[in-house]
Amino acid sequence: MQSLNRRQFLVLSASSAGAVLLSQCSRGQTQTVPKAPLSLPKLYTSKDGLLDLELEASYRQVNLDGKPTNLLSYNGQVPGPRLEAKPGDIVRIRFKNNLSDPTNIHYHGLHIPPTGNADDVFRRIDSGESALYEFSIPQQHPGGIAYYHPHLHGYVADQILGGLGGMFIVRGALDEIPEIQAAEQTFLFLKDFVVEQRQPMMGRMAGREGDLVTVNGQVNPSFSIPAGGLARLRLVNASNARFYRLALEKHPLYLIATDGHPLSTPVEIQELLLSPGERAEVLVQGDQEAGQYRLLNLPYSRGQMGMMGGGMMRRDRGGPGMMGRGRMGPGMMEGNDQDSPQTLATLAYTGQVEPQSIPQQLIEVETLPEPQTVRQFELDHGMVPGQGMVFLINGKSFDHQRIDTQVSLDTVEDWEVSNTGVMDHPFHLHTNPFQVIARNGQPVPYQAWKDTVLIPTGETVRIRIPFRDFPGKTVYHCHILDHEELGMMGTIEMKA
Template identity: 25%
Template sequence: MTQGWSRRRFLQSTVAMAAISTLPACSLRSASRQTGQWEYHLSAEPGLASLVPGHQTDVLAFNGKIPAPTIRCRQGEPVTIHFTNHLHEPTTIHWHGLRIPIEMDGVPFLSQAPIQPGETFTYRFTPPDAGTFWYHPHMNSVVQLGKGLVGAIVVEEATPVVFDEEHTLTLKHWHLDRQGNWKDLAIPRYSARMGTPGEWGTVNGVHHPEYTLQENATTRLRLANVDNTLTYPIQVRGAEAWIIAIDGNPIATPQRLEEHKIAPGMRLDIGLIAPKAGRKIEVMYMKGRFPFLLTSFTTTPSTLTDKPLPALPLNPVAKPDLVNAETRHFVFEWAGAITPADKQGKGNHDFWLMNKRAWEGMSKGNIPEPIAKLERGKTYIFDLKNVTQYHHPIHLHGHTFTVLEIDGKPVTPFHTDTVLLGKNGHAKAAFVADNPGRWMYHCHVIEHMKTGLMGFVDVV
């Protein structure tokens, strides 16, 4: 043990590392905790996974494993992640939802040079917020995310909040047939609609996994939608469940979970008290009125006594100055049925527009104009309008929205980094532009992003 650690800090570290060891199928190459800093080694590489039982599938994986390791760190404490690219193409890592410096945001050309095959890049940042986040590349996203480069990052509260049980659940449908063979990751006619859905559903890389919970356990379920396409309307059956955090941000007053949609990129923290031994709790994916099982928990005997759920402290998100806020309008729409073609006759699929503009793409020395220029420290209200019949989860890097209205109705303000716009949906979300840099701003349905629905805002 390093000299100068207090007994309290040592115990906190021990608890955190024990939590890592209990996560299903998560294997870190190395993790060390020294003088208040969390340090990890991570790689992206081709691998094999048995996603469909009895069959092997070629995947792209962090540390060669599906699911990817869940990275844990702590609010307000530095974290270092040494990332090595063992792919056959460039990549980066974006730390989705974390308000960190632009140099660490992981967007190629905009915030860092692409990490070439064989290269190592070290990400260093201090997360200001606690909660459930995730990480993924921001290059060749349809393929790299679609084939498995997705993982969860859990930022513990600065003052630990202890639940008896905690489970991180990454939700993903893979584009596989029943023999584990890859199907098309993106089909243009679907890209112009809802996106191309995968057919083989998993939680933590397993189809319908089963876990256990101790009876009476105060339980925190951290759900992360790491899918390219699908929105999951979530229900919990077999226990009274509460929404305690949305997109990594605790809500002031927990809400009873009836059904809650988490679109690609979004997260949901659920709190519940495990019922008596022998009961089953099911997390369901609702398709209209029809429930489909995602995962289940069976309760086991324990000596735990009944007690209330722990309360989560709010994150230190700057309060918007709504009186002096400037409103910016953004319309998300379909480009139409005409597909431009290049000189070789290959279609250039720009299906989606943000303010009548499709994302042009970027490269070294060729950065398009921002979709908006914002003054550092000023409050903005983003008026978001979806004029299509397909949903769009709109994600802003480097900042946290305070949602004010949904579909013309005021809501109890809550914090999020991704605002879900439903069919012809409309929302108003405010934030203080307090993090300087060029920040990506896009739909998190990956095919929508790759076919036009992306831009960036420049905070100066």
């Protein structure tokens, strides 16, 4: 079992400032009473090799934190239904768009074709239209968490901010490990909503965040673990732009999966940073005294920007642990508005079991061969005639008629992705997962599969991608979805 330091692979261990925050939070603040037990969305599971359901997107009144609220939703639920299938299963979704705008569905994290009725993000389903999604989960597909959400360019940020999204679970070998089977499974869908504000806290250039932060559509719900037992927390960052820097009071976290892929061995951490689109699974050991322990979202600044004389202005980050929070000047916009730890949910001990141990081995992570091709990608922003200030990849704003990158199947490539802008950007590649090889030229401490990786401002991350199957056209982009809408996206074509 491994233990990491603070900046490695974006799984953060507690710095002294972070530890002080947790200590002050535990001693000096009134304990927030959880409102209700954690609720779960309706579950659809595959039967006899088929996951078959109807899914409707609409604008309607739903129950959000116990209050009727008008939101965008799938099947009138926020979050949308939880879908579960196994490798080899056929998925058949009869989709109806009852929104006022066009939309589609992206199966973020599933390794399925980017064409036809599978995961074609260029597909347009107009208001009032129905469409069929049908595809097979590959036999070799890993078990883990995927995330379905709309992905029609020009509408995706508004639709996700408005409430659309849900979990897609693939059951696999990780679920069969005895210690994992014995753990209390808890699904945590992290999502913020614009409820009281007339406008979101930040504009599109910063990436919009809502004023109400929820877990499974609830504010500070409770979940439980028996004394001596294990909890398996299955986490999705389903927010448009908000980052979650997670810590559980008096409990280390044992990371067992990233972006729907198991690790080889658990990794002990004190904090976990999830940028938009990232998923993770952690184990929690019930070895503390009976009581209540808060799952906290610690402060994090994802960067600042300002308009000075028509251009962008870079801001230096602040002191350690606070990730550069500080006072903003006139015209500045900053990501993540919170200045103190925020309670997301509360863990309580109920009952007792024989002490359960953290597993020592999980699922071996494949070692990829050396790449045949190395490419460079630069994330930045700038002025484009006729468009104004936009976000760019390699100096270009997104154009759906342009192919930005062509790759050949049965090859391995390394991509060096550099962030020369003033805000952090989570970089997401559709269809093909990758492994992070190095960060700022330094090897990462362990192998793991990802499909979304955070590129902090001023840093360079090297990822290794095997292009093995599924010819066709798809995209890569910043998963702060306002930034994607404002141009930070490219089109990739995979050719046999």
